[in-house]
Amino acid sequence: MSADTVFSLQNQSTTIDYRGKVPVEHLDYGYIEKCKDVKYLEQILRVLRSGDEGIYPHLIKFCESHLEKLDPRSRVLRKETPVATAASLSNDEWSQIVDDLKTWQEETKKTETSLKQQSMFDDLVKENMPPIRGSNCSFPLSQTSVPKRNPSKHALPCDYREWDKFDVEKECEEIDGNSVKNDPAAIINTGHPKLKTKVDASLLTQQEKLLLSTREKDKGNEAFRAKDYEEAVAYYSRSLSIIPTLPAYNNRAQAEINLKHWHNAMRDCLRVLELEPGNMKALLRRAKVYNHMGNFQMAAEDLRVVLREEPQNAAATQLLSETEKKMKECQPEPHSKGKKILIQEVDEEDDNNNDETKAEHTACPVEPSQPVGGEESSAAPAERGDMGNAQKKPHSRGDGGPHSDFTNSHQGHWRSRGGSSDKYKVTQESKEKVANGTGKSGSTASVPADHSNNGKETPARGNAGETVNLDAPCGALPPPLARLKNEGNLLFKNGQFADALEKYSQAIQGFIDSGIDSPEDLCILYSNRAACYLKDGNSQECIQDCTRALELQSFSLKPLLRRAMAYESMERYRQAYVDYKTVLQIDTSVQSAHDSVNRITRLLIEQDGPEWREKLPDIPLVPLSAQQHRREGPPSAEVLKARAEKAAIDAERKAEVRFTALKQEGNDFVKKGQYSDALGKYTECLKLKPEECAIYTNRALCYLKLDRFTEAKQDCDAALKVEPTNKKAFYRRALANKGLKDYLACSSDLQEVLQQDPNVQEAEKELEEVTVLLRQSLASANASPAKPRTTVPITEVEGDEEPAGAPASESSRRGEDIIVNLQPTDACQFGQALNAARCSRNTAACADLLASTAPEMLPKFLSTHLDGDNISFIIQALDYHLLEKDPNLVYQHLNNLHTTDRFSVVLMLLEKNERLHVTQLFEHLSAVQSTEFTKNDVQNLANKYI
Structure with missing residues (x-):
């Protein structure tokens, strides 16, 4: 198709000319009435509406009505509804609309005026703005206005002849001179201005707070996009100080991650998850923090939760693959599973000179050739005279030794001053001091006798001016026992674990002999000696001493941790798992316990399979008084509700x-x-x-x-x-x-199955078999009158007389050698009587049964015996026999029969001849004259059957 053709088609009128398609003779009533072609009728209607052949309103209306009969959904019949205007509305409706608009306009103006009158926003605007990013220069807002330049002394020439007299150079000098003199000097900021992280919004309304909080958050977003994360954190903090919101917490967490402030980011993520458990952004960012902090197990768990809800999250997928790769690198080799772990002493500076030690143990197993407490770990640094406790506990009472060698969770990583084993070696200077010391023969304990101070103070290796007072008091211990304990602490500090163990043993024996009543001090001595056993690889003795310490002081943290480490070195992983979990109940900040629990969990899963938790010993419940991490306030109602919802979902x-x-x-x-x-x-x-x-x-x-x-x-x-x-x-x-040989109920259930699905062959076979059994049971029941469910046979006699010997409460009717109980008391007896009459095709006996049955009891008696055959048989009995005797009773039976359960379903399954019987019965009933019902009543009742 050429361009000219396209152009011509685009310029054609959208109105289609139908006159060439519809002849004039077809615009006629007779033709339109006979026409059945919907498309052609639509063309005729369009021609009539166009008015080209004249205006014929009645013919148009006739064509529309005929077309509507053929196709009510025709597009030609659609009529556009005009737009509502003031003329199309009533005066009251239009007045209401105008009043609402005026009210809205006034409220908007009042809100805008009140916001402008607030001084809070003016104060925020008047503060010095931060410098332009990438520059150290800033300008006060009061000086941002550009000063007015002095107007030129000479007006510009307006005539061409005056241009020859215009001195351009002089004018440029005047302009340059004015600009130099009048421009204010820039104020140079040597440092980055520090924004306030809190905003006082106590005088603002809730709506104003929300507006101001959103504004501060938007400023933080701008700073974040410009990669100025410190400024973004400040603005997010300002927003949170006004109204705490989840987006602000999440955004600040991401900014803190970019600044590598891991603990601040973790705090924000936890706050979000407290307010909204399952927040995807918070989980993803907490996983990033865990990943950078080395807690790969927790990071992987968070990422799996994110991917479970958002399987297409590319960032979570990539981070999970990286995390799993790091986890595999840290996992032990299969041949080294269950080997002993390396316990390393890490020396830390302490300002309170507490004489307890700080020991760390690594999370990865060592090679089999590295024994626990072996040659390389047989000596420890002694840079200070005390034991260097980095965490001062309220109950420590200044007692020490290795009684504090557990991980400080606030650091999150293993801390040491060097990976070399040289720091555990005893220097030559210390050996010379030992040679002149008071230690016993063959001992290498570096506790020299300093005669200048009468043995009261001993210099500690590493710092010449720093001394250790071996006679310092230790709790309730007498001075000799306190000195033994202090000497043991110093020996343990220097890595002489065997000599330290001997000192602690002497102190324990002296404690027991003296009969001192101080279980806390004895607990510390046992715990310190257990640490020495653990260093020397004697895990069994370590477990015994830790158990004694725990008997003296339940839920003591350090004995539990050391016993767990000993259990783990002996590959008794279940007991180790229980002790580590108990430690975490006492103090959740022990990172080494977290790492060990994750490591042992994998080992137990490999060892015991999915049922590993059921094989664990009972984990004791730590009382609140012994829990050291119960320092935070009680959780809010929102947190408790969120926890309860999470617990319910998990359960x-x-x-x-x-x-x-x-x-x-x-x-x-x-x-x-x-x-x-x-x-x-x-x-x-x-x-x-x-x-x-x-x-x-x-x-x-x-x-x-x-x-x-x-x-x-x-x-x-x-x-x-x-x-x-x-x-x-x-x-x-x-x-x-x-x-159970209840063949009647069995037949009813099988018929229900076949009504739902006629193709069930098993039900058909069972129904045939049960029908045979039912007939046999009825025949045997009649043959043996001694059975409980058979009735007493009564001979039919003339008149109303009853034979002698028959019970007064029963009567029966015999037809074709079948006995029918005419006074059933329950559904079972009624079903037996009805089946007996139906099997013999004795409609008269059925009529007598219905005559002796109350109409309101009929639905109850038929509830378990309702099927198409029984309904058809009852209809015939009512029509052939009972209608002549008592039409009122027939009407009452029919009025109650349709209320039986599943009646409508059974009625649908009736055959054609059976439906004919129902129709005949209502025809005969409507012909009867009665004072209890009318023909209209019979017709209404028939509608429920036909």
């Missing part, structure tokens, strides 16, 4: 997982034919979900296979209460009733 998830596992196990047992085992699994499932219909039907199947028909029927009844139309429940209850 529901665990219950769902266990339910699925138990159900699958039960199904597997059924497939193997182990029905007794399957019963137990299904019973456990019902404890978790008592309203699960499938479990009831599955357990009913197991009961049927075990010939426990009563329990099977009970489970089917429970399933039908939950799901009234469950086909499996009906079929299995039918089998249970068959096993």
Whole structure:
């Protein structure tokens, strides 16, 4: 198609000319009435509406009505609704709209005026703004206005002849001179101005606070986009000081991450997760912090939660792969699993001169050739005379030794001053001091006798001017025992663990002999000696001393930690896991316990499989008085609610997982034919979900296979209460009733199954078999009158007389050798009598049965025996016999019969001839004259049957 053709098509009128397509003779009533082509009628209607052939309103209306009959949804019939205007509305409606607009306008002006009158925003604006990024220069806002230049002394020439007299150079000099003289000098800031991180918004309303908080957050976003993260943190802090919001916490956490302020970022992430558990951004950023802090296990858990909710999160996927790679690098090799771990002494500076030690142990196992407390670890640094405790505990009382060698969680990483083993070696200077000391023969304890101070103070290696007072008091210990303990502390500090162990043993023996009542001091001595045993690799003795210490002082942190380390070195991982978890209950800040728990968890999963938690000993519950991390205030109501919701979700998830596992196990047992085992699994499932219909039907199947028909029927009844139309429940209850020899109920359930699904061949076969059994049971019941459910045979006589010997409460009718109970007391007896009459096709006996039955009891008696054959048989009995005798009773029976359960379903399944019987009955009933009902009543009742 050429460009000219396209141009011509674009310029054509959008109005289509239909006159060439529709002849004039077709614009006629007769043609339009006979026309059945919808498209052509639409063209005719368009031509009529165009008015080119004249205006014919009646013909247009006739064409529209005919087209509407053929196609009510035709586009030609659509009419556009005009836009509502003041003329289309009533005066009251228009006045209401105008008043609402005026009210809104006045409120907007008042709010704007009140905001402008607030001095808070003016004060914020008047503050000095930060310098332009990338520059150290800033200008006060008061001087930002550009000063006015002096106007030129000479006006510019307006005529061409005056331009020859204009001195350009002189004018430029005057302009340059003015600009130099009048421009203010820039104020140079040598340092970055520090923004206030808090804003006093106590006088503002809630709406004003929200507006100001959002403004500060937006400033932080701008600074973040400009990569000025310190300024972004300041603005986010200002926003949070006004109104704490989740986006501000999340944004500040990301800025802190970029500044590598890991602890600040972790605090913001935790705050977000307290307010909104499951916040994806907070979880992702906390994972980044964990990753940088070396806690790869916790980072991986957070990332998996994020990916579970957002599988397409590329950042989480990449970070998880990196984290798992780092975790694999830190994991021990398979051949070294369960080897002893290396315990290293790390010396730390301490300002309080506490005489307790600080020991760290690494998180990665060592090679088999490196024993715990071996040659390289047989000596420790002695840079100071005291034991260098970095964490002062309220209950320490200045006692020490190795009693504080657990990890400081506030640091988060292993701390040491060097990776070389040289720092554990005893220097030559110390050996010379030992040679002149008072230690016993063969000992290398560096506790020299300094005669200048009468043995009171001993210089510590590393600092010549620093001394250790060996006679310093230690709790309630007498001076000789206190000196032994101090000497043991110094020996342990110098890495002479065997000599330190001897000193602690002497102190313990002296303590016991003296009968001192101070369990805390004895606990410390046992704990210090346990540390010496642990250094020398004697884990068994270490465990014994730690246990003695814990008997003296329950939930003491250091003995628990050392016993856990000893258990782990002996590959007794379950006991180690329990002690580490107890330590974390006491103080959650012990990072080494966190790392050890993660490491042991992997080992226990490999050793015991998924059921590893069930094989653990009981973890003791630590009382609140012994928990050192209970310093924060009580959680808020929002936090408690969030925790409760999270706990409920976790419990529901665990219950769902266990339910699925138990159900699958039960199904597997059924497939193997182990029905007794399957019963137990299904019973456990019902404890978790008592309203699960499938479990009831599955357990009913197991009961049927075990010939426990009563329990099977009970489970089917429970399933039908939950799901009234469950086909499996009906079929299995039918089998249970068959096993209980209740063939009538069995037949009813099987008919219900076939009504729902006529293609169930098993139900058809069972129904045929049960029908035979039902007839046999009825025949045997008649043959043996001694059975409880058979009635007494009564001979039919003339008149109203009853034969002698018959019970006064019963009467019967015999037809074709079938005895019919005419006074049933329950549904079972009524069903037997009705089936007996129906099997013999004795409609007269059925009529007598209905005559002796109260109409309001009929739905109750038929509730379990309702089927198409019974309804058809009852209709025939009412029509052939009872209608002539008592039409009022027939009307009452019909008025109650349709209220029976499942009546509408059974009525739909009636055959054509059976429906004809129903129609004939209502025709005969409407012809009867009665004072209790009218023809209109009969017609209304017939509508419920036909």
